[in-house]
Amino acid sequence: MDIRKELSREHSRAKTMKIVDYVGDNPTRLKVLVDVFLTGPYRITQRAAWPLSYCAEREPKLIIPHLKTILNYLKKPGIHDAVKRNTVRLLQFIEIPKRHQGQVADICFGYLQDPKEPVAIRAFSMTVLASIARQNPDLRQELAILIEDQLPFGSPAFVSRGRKVLKEIRPS
Structure with missing residues (x-):
């Protein structure tokens, strides 16, 4: 699955859960999702935040190697509320x-x-x-x-x- 392409097509709960199921407990696939989240563009970052938070809920240990990078991103000025919300949401699960x-x-x-x-x-x-x-x-x-x-x-x-x-x- 091309996560970036999937996120650019539509933004829905069904799409989010499809990505979460695809990532599963696979650290390589999670890294791809994190990279998409961090590199944008802006609308894609917003859309990637939602499945990222659900991945953290399902497999909290997979987020830990990416935590420093995610936290640094969270400190950037002007990030969208959806990105903040889903990033702080994922912190609840780890x-x-x-x-x-x-x-x-x-x-x-x-x-x-x-x-x-x-x-x-x-x-x-x-x-x-x-x-x-x-x-x-x-x-x-x-x-x-x-x-x-x-x-x-x-x-x-x-x-x-x-x-x-x-x-x-x-x-x-």
Whole structure:
């Protein structure tokens, strides 16, 4: 399958799942998808982000070798919300290596603090930060304060995720 060609033809859930099934647990095919994601053009990057997040959900270990490159891409200014959303979504499914946790936390705290970010990006960021905070208890307080400050102004989805994360990170 030519992933780039498939993504240029149409953007649908069916196409996304076809690509995810094609990649499966094959690291070489995932590398091709990551390369398509990183090299664009812009519309193709957007479309590649969706199957990439589903691949991470199915086979989280396959993403780890590409994590540094994906995180660097996420820091680029002006990337589309769909790219941010699906990239942060994929971070929920992997165990983030210690060496990347600081960078991931910085990115996710930035998204969470920005009320202009779409709620899905902020909600996924909360989940990723909660995962990091399980291994780094010092982050729990900072995350809890940030969520509590934003709950009164949050959408129902934000409030729901916020309460769930607060319950998870607070000691019983």
